[in-house]
Amino acid sequence: MAAIEFGRRRIFILIASIGVLILLFNVLSLTGDDVSSQVSRLHLPGRPRPPIAAPEEPSIHPSQGEEEQEEQENPPELDVDIPDSHPIYGLRLEADQRWREYESGRSLTFRQTVEKYRRSHGRHPPPGFENWYKFARKKMVFNIDDFEQIMDDLRPFWAIEPKTIRQYAAHMWENPDHGIAGIHVRDHKVVNLTNRSWRSETMQTVIEKFVEFLPDMDIAMNRLDQPRVVVPWDDMQSLLAKEYETRALPAEVMDSFTKQQDYLLNTTVQKPEDDTSERIDAEWFPRPGKQYMELASLACPPDSPARSNVSVARADAMYKHDLGGLITNFTRATDLCTVGPAIQDLHGLLYSASSIVASKKLLPVFGECKVNINSDILFPANMYYKHDDRYDYSDSEDLAWEDKSDTMIWRGVTSGGVQTTENWSTMHRQRLVQLLNGTYMSTTGKEVSVISETPQSSRAPTLNKTYENFHRFQPSLFAEQHTDVGFVEAWGCVPGDCAFYNDVFTFKPQTSLTSQFRDKYLIDVDGHSFSGRWHAFLESKSLGFKATIFREWHDSRLFAWRHFIPVDNRYDDLYSLLLYFIGYGKPGIQRTEGDDYANGDVYMASHDAEGKKIARQGREWAKKVLRREDIEVYMFRLLLEYGRIIDDNRDRIGYSEDGSKLDKFEDEAEEGSGSRWGLGKIFGTKPPKAA
Ligand SMILES: *[C@@H]1O[C@H](CO)[C@@H](O)[C@H](O)[C@H]1NC(C)=O
Ligand SMILES: *[C@@H]1O[C@H](CO)[C@@H](O)[C@H](O)[C@H]1NC(C)=O
Ligand SMILES: *[C@@H]1O[C@H](CO)[C@@H](O)[C@H](O)[C@H]1NC(C)=O
Ligand SMILES: *[C@@H]1O[C@H](CO)[C@@H](O)[C@H](O)[C@H]1NC(C)=O
Ligand SMILES: *[C@@H]1O[C@H](CO)[C@@H](O)[C@H](O)[C@H]1NC(C)=O
Ligand SMILES: *[C@@H]1O[C@H](CO)[C@@H](O)[C@H](O)[C@H]1NC(C)=O
Ligand SMILES: *[C@@H]1O[C@H](CO)[C@@H](O)[C@H](O)[C@H]1NC(C)=O
Ligand SMILES: *[C@@H]1O[C@H](CO)[C@@H](O)[C@H](O)[C@H]1NC(C)=O
Numbered sequence: 001m002a003a004i005e006f007g008r009r010r011i012f013i014l015i016a017s018i019g020v021l022i023l024l025f026n027v028l029s030l031t032g033d034d035v036s037s038q039v040s041r042l043h044l045p046g047r048p049r050p051p052i053a054a055p056e057e058p059s060i061h062p063s064q065g066e067e068e069q070e071e072q073e074n075p076p077e078l079d080v081d082i083p084d085s086h087p088i089y090g091l092r093l094e095a096d097q098r099w100r101e102y103e104s105g106r107s108l109t110f111r112q113t114v115e116k117y118r119r120s121h122g123r124h125p126p127p128g129f130e131n132w133y134k135f136a137r138k139k140m141v142f143n144i145d146d147f148e149q150i151m152d153d154l155r156p157f158w159a160i161e162p163k164t165i166r167q168y169a170a171h172m173w174e175n176p177d178h179g180i181a182g183i184h185v186r187d188h189k190v191v192n193l194t195n196r197s198w199r200s201e202t203m204q205t206v207i208e209k210f211v212e213f214l215p216d217m218d219i220a221m222n223r224l225d226q227p228r229v230v231v232p233w234d235d236m237q238s239l240l241a242k243e244y245e246t247r248a249l250p251a252e253v254m255d256s257f258t259k260q261q262d263y264l265l266n267t268t269v270q271k272p273e274d275d276t277s278e279r280i281d282a283e284w285f286p287r288p289g290k291q292y293m294e295l296a297s298l299a300c301p302p303d304s305p306a307r308s309n310v311s312v313a314r315a316d317a318m319y320k321h322d323l324g325g326l327i328t329n330f331t332r333a334t335d336l337c338t339v340g341p342a343i344q345d346l347h348g349l350l351y352s353a354s355s356i357v358a359s360k361k362l363l364p365v366f367g368e369c370k371v372n373i374n375s376d377i378l379f380p381a382n383m384y385y386k387h388d389d390r391y392d393y394s395d396s397e398d399l400a401w402e403d404k405s406d407t408m409i410w411r412g413v414t415s416g417g418v419q420t421t422e423n424w425s426t427m428h429r430q431r432l433v434q435l436l437n438g439t440y441m442s443t444t445g446k447e448v449s450v451i452s453e454t455p456q457s458s459r460a461p462t463l464n465k466t467y468e469n470f471h472r473f474q475p476s477l478f479a480e481q482h483t484d485v486g487f488v489e490a491w492g493c494v495p496g497d498c499a500f501y502n503d504v505f506t507f508k509p510q511t512s513l514t515s516q517f518r519d520k521y522l523i524d525v526d527g528h529s530f531s532g533r534w535h536a537f538l539e540s541k542s543l544g545f546k547a548t549i550f551r552e553w554h555d556s557r558l559f560a561w562r563h564f565i566p567v568d569n570r571y572d573d574l575y576s577l578l579l580y581f582i583g584y585g586k587p588g589i590q591r592t593e594g595d596d597y598a599n600g601d602v603y604m605a606s607h608d609a610e611g612k613k614i615a616r617q618g619r620e621w622a623k624k625v626l627r628r629e630d631i632e633v634y635m636f637r638l639l640l641e642y643g644r645i646i647d648d649n650r651d652r653i654g655y656s657e658d659g660s661k662l663d664k665f666e667d668e669a670e671e672g673s674g675s676r677w678g679l680g681k682i683f684g685t686k687p688p689k690a691a
Contacts, residue, residue, distance in 0.1 A: 086451070086467055087321045088561070088580060088607075091328060092614075095561035102559075106143045108676065109666055111659035113144050121151060122247030124654030126644040127255045128213045132636050134665060135210060137677045139629035146556055150638050153377045156231070156362055157645045159242035163263045164280065165646045169218040169364050170265035171279045174272045178284050179224040179357055180365065184267055188212045192267050197223060202382035203635075210636040215257035215643045218265050220365050224355050225528040227370035231362050232298040236375070239362060246651065253654045258647050282363055287356040289418070293336070293344045295358060299373035300337035312342045320568065323467055324451040324576035327568055330560035334549055334569075335372045343569045347526070347549055348417025348427045354492065354528060364642075369530035369550040379638060380553045380631040383532035390513060393536035398517035401541055401612040406582050408436065408521035408545070410485040411511045414501070415527040419493045421500045428525055428547070428569065429487075433505065435571055436483040442476035449473065450584075451576040452602040459588035470602050475575055477598065482582055484519065492528075517542050520611060521581065523567065523574075526550060538564065538622035543581070543615040547571065553634055557625045563618040579604040581611040 083089065107113040110133050117125045136144060157165055173182035173194045182194035183203055188211055193200045200221055207214070222228055231239070269275045287295065297306040305315040316325070319332035319339075327333045344350045349371075367376035368383075383391050416427045424430055434440050435448075452470040457463055486508035490498035513536055516522060522537045523545040530550040537544040538558075546560075547567040560566040567574055583606025585599070644650050669676055 084465055086465070086580070087323050087326050087328075088610075091321075091326065091561045092610075095559045099559045099562050102143065102146075105145070107145050109659070110662035114655065114657075114659040116145055118249060122244075122249065124249060124253055124656050126640045127257050127653050127655065128640050128643075129655040130255075130662065131213050132210075132633075132640055133662065135636055136633045137666075137669065139633055140677060141630065141633050142625050143557070147634065147637050148556055149378055149553055150634070150641055153375070154641050154645055155243050156236060156239035156375065157364065158246050158650075159239040160362060162646045162648050162650055163261075165364050166218065166261065166263040167278065167280050168282060169220045169646070170263065170277075171272075172220040172282055172363070172365070174279075177286075177357070178282070179222065179228075179355070181221045181223050182265070183207070183219040183221060184265055185211060185214050185217050185219075186264075186267060187216070188214065192265075194265075195223070198386070199223070199382045202386045203379075206385055206632055206635050207639065209632050210639075213636070214639055215259075215647065216261065216264055217639070217643055217646060219639075219642075220363075222365050222367040222376065224357060226349065226353055226356050227367055227374040227376050227529075228358055228365050229363050229375040230295055230299050230358050230360055230373060231375045232360060233301060235360075235362075236299065248651065249656075250652070251656065253652055253656045254649070255653070255655050255657075257643055257653065258649045261646075261648060283359050283361050284357050285359070287353075287358055289352070290356075291344060292350045292353060292356065293340045295356075296336050296340060296371065296373045298360070299375075300340075304337035305342075306337040306340040310341075315339065315342060320573075323469060324449065325568055325573045326451075326576065327560065327566040327573065330566040331555075333566060334551065336549060337373065339549070339569065343549070346426050346428065346431065346570060348415075348419075348429075348528070349526070349549065352417030352419070352423060352427070354418050364646075369552050371549050372551055374551075377638070377642070378551065378553045380634055381530065381532060384535050384626070385628055385631050391532045391536060392513075393539040394514045395517075397512075397514045398541050401520065401615065404518055404520040404542060406482055406608075407519045408483045408485070408523055408578060409511075409516050409519040410436070410523050410525070411488055411508065411516065412525075412527065413489045413491055414487055414498070415492055417492070417528070419498070424493070424500065429527070432523070432525055432571060433485050433487060435574065436479055436485045438476040438478075438480035438483070441479055442474070446475075447472045448475050448575045449572060450579050450602060450604070452579075452585075452604060453587070455588055455601040455603075458601070458603045461587065461589060470599070472599075473575060473602060474598050478575070478578070478584065482578060485523075520615075521545060521578070523547070535622060535626050538618045538626065541615055541619060543611045544618060545574075545577065554626060558621075562614065563621050565614065581607050583608070 107116050110130070113133060114125060114129070117123075117129075133144070169182075172178060172180040176195070180195070181197060181200045182192070183190060183200050184192040184194065185207065190204045190207055190211060193204060203219075203221065263277070266275050266277060293306065300306040302308065304310075305312075315338055319327060319329040321328050332338050340350070362375055365376050366379050367374075368379065368381035370376040370378060410432065412429060414424075414427075414429060416429050419427065419430075425434075440446075449469055449471045450473040451467050454466045454468050457466040487501075487505050488508055488510050490501050490505075490507070493500070513533065517540045520542055522540070522542045524531050524534050524537055525547050526549065530548065530552055534544070534546065534552075544564040545567050546564050547569050549569060558564065565577055567577065579602075583604055585601075585603040587603050587605075588601065644653060647653060666676060
């Protein structure tokens with residue numbers, strides 16, 4: 001009797017649970033992803049509690065109609081947040097957590113922004129800050145505080161006389177061997193581009209959006225692909241110490257720049273030789289064909305792997321996971337002081353750069369990219385601003401995730417460094433193209449390491465999953481089915497005909513950027529310098545993978561594992577990553593006698609929905625923080641800070657008020673749009689008006 005009653009109760013509970021489940025599914029299919037990921041974090045009895053039960057991202061900007069629509073076409077992604085001992089699960093949680101802190105720590109008002117500025121930098125904001133703030137808010141900047149890159153780049157210049165900086169900037173363009181262009185602002189106009197190129201013309205277009213707020217200045221812009229300034233570690237430490245000493249917050253300062261300063265370029269002269277003003281030697285030295293790490297390590301901390309005898313294994317442990325060598329800290333993975341010794345013969349810039357012209361002096365050189373040891377002043381690459389079909393995102397062939405192929409694509413030319421018969425094969429692009437070439441991997445019998453579910457775990461699906469490294473994976477069949485990589489053209493060889501590639505590579509036809517979005521997985525690697533496709537890759541519905549040694553203006557805005565997949569410059573993690581998203585093999589329990597596996601028990605479940613989710617997060621994010629407007633806001637702020645650094649009165653100018661003057665400006669914005677600069681919705685200052 002008791003047994004039967006128990007049975008009935010069980011049936012009742014079962015029916016009730018099914019009811020609840022159906023209800024849940026209905027809710028999910030109506031509201032899309034936001035709810036689904038919260039639901040999957042509900043604590044179900046008998047399941048381990050997920051480590052971090054934070055809310056999923058709220059929608060930030062009102063204009064998300066398109067994304068919501070995209071989402072509703074597809075069923076909710078239920079599998080995404082199920083706790084798992086695979087390292088990617090933990091890495092994604094950490095990234096989400098850091099991203100949430102980034103988002104919730106933002107200043108919401110001018111008062112907060114100003115206060116935070118003073119707290120972080122020990123100085124008043126520069127003159128014109130109020131105008132910059134208004135400009136940035138009107139352009140709907142996402143994080144008004146995140147301009148740390150600018151502050152870091154300019155910090156050491158506080159230790160140098162303003163007129164010395166001006167003198168350098170005025171004249172560095174004059175020697176054609178030095179690879180510098182000049183942009184010259186006078187009387188609120190860009191009056192001269194010296195040694196102009198499309199790059200300085202693009203910069204001029206950006207500057208003209210806010211030039212009315214800028215003081216007279218000369219800007220020296222790098223014309224070479226490679227970064228320029230390498231200040232030795234000890235010199236840099238004393239520059240930074242001096243900067244620290246000069247920090248001060250005087251009660252009242254002038255909110256305007258100094259006029260009529262000397263040591264700017266005399267723009268009325270016709271020829272540089274007619275200009276008799278005093279120059280300082282920038283001490284440029286060319287450095288062809290030498291190991292870059294010999295120079296770079298001068299700028300590294302003495303205890304870093306680049307300057308001490310830390311083994312590669314110990315250095316790896318600082319930013320790679322034991323399983324699969326997955327990147328646990330992308331900042332470190334791109335830090336030459338840490339990774340330099342391991343990759344110095346594996347990246348073209350590091351052992352075969354085409355044109356290094358460097359200086360050990362702190363020079364005000366604006367550059368589109370640098371490696372972490374450089375002191376170039378970063379600005380958003382001109383290619384990201386200019387409209388160019390080769391690099392601009394277009395959706396014409398960007399399919400929905402489900403319609404894309406389960407393939408990783410890469411196309412490019414053989415750039416990266418000077419290539420010779422002896423040393424092309426260890427360059428970063430060439431290694432990638434061979435590693436993902438199934439024919440090459442099979443004819444050479446090369447094996448790679450991958451993460452696999454342990455055989456015990458894949459045979460008993462009720463256990464928690466466990467994973468291990470499998471070091472003898474033969475990738476050729478998988479590569480044939482899931483990769484499409486190749487060069488479209490060879491150049492940069494010595495001798496110039498690149499004949500040594502004839503038996504090695506098959507050149508593929510040119511593929512437009514947008515047609516690459518027919519594939520789910522895009523990998524982006526460096527060329528001679530940074531890769532200009534990255535913004536478009538992020539904007540696409542495909543999932544971007546990134547290996548690089550370069551730093552760019554946007555780095556602090558992009559979160560590895562949330563917006564893109566980080567890849568080691570050696571690519572030793574690449575097959576683990578591909579197997580994870582695409583899936584490989586069958587779990588032990590489903591195998592039958594006849595199944596034949598070249599790779600033994602290797603099994604990895606597909607995480608397609610996770611790939612889709614990260615791709616979507618990257619896309620939505622790129623549309624918020626990598627827009628042309630964001631580039632304008634960044635440049636405006638950069639040039640205000642630069643304008644102050646070169647001002648003889650830099651310790652006595654700035655914005656010393658409390659910021660309350662803009663309360664009204666912000667209230668008006670709130671009334672106008674229903675949310676303050678697109679922020680109100682999250683912080684609930686006022687409910688958004690119905691669309
Ligand atoms: C400007 O750059 C070109 C190379 O693009 C060089 O030939 C020319 O001499 C440079 N002019 C000056 C004044 O440096
Ligand atoms: C600039 O150059 C012009 C022509 O060479 C000269 O007349 C003028 O005095 C110079 N201006 C300054 C401020 O040196
Ligand atoms: C700046 O532009 C003016 C007007 O186009 C020109 O006369 C002058 O030579 C230029 N100055 C320099 C340094 O190129
Ligand atoms: C280098 O290694 C040796 C022996 O392993 C050790 O004694 C020494 O302290 C190390 N030097 C540095 C700079 O780490
Ligand atoms: C990554 O390493 C850097 C040091 O290079 C450190 O400052 C940073 O906090 C680390 N980031 C994470 C997410 O651990
Ligand atoms: C590339 O190989 C050539 C020939 O062995 C060698 O002379 C050259 O130094 C190498 N380049 C670099 C930068 O290592
Ligand atoms: C599964 O993992 C959780 C936490 O990670 C642990 O508490 C539980 O005991 C594990 N279950 C089994 C069957 O190993
Ligand atoms: C792939 O490798 C094979 C064998 O090395 C080679 O013949 C072929 O050209 C390579 N394919 C591409 C696209 O480079």
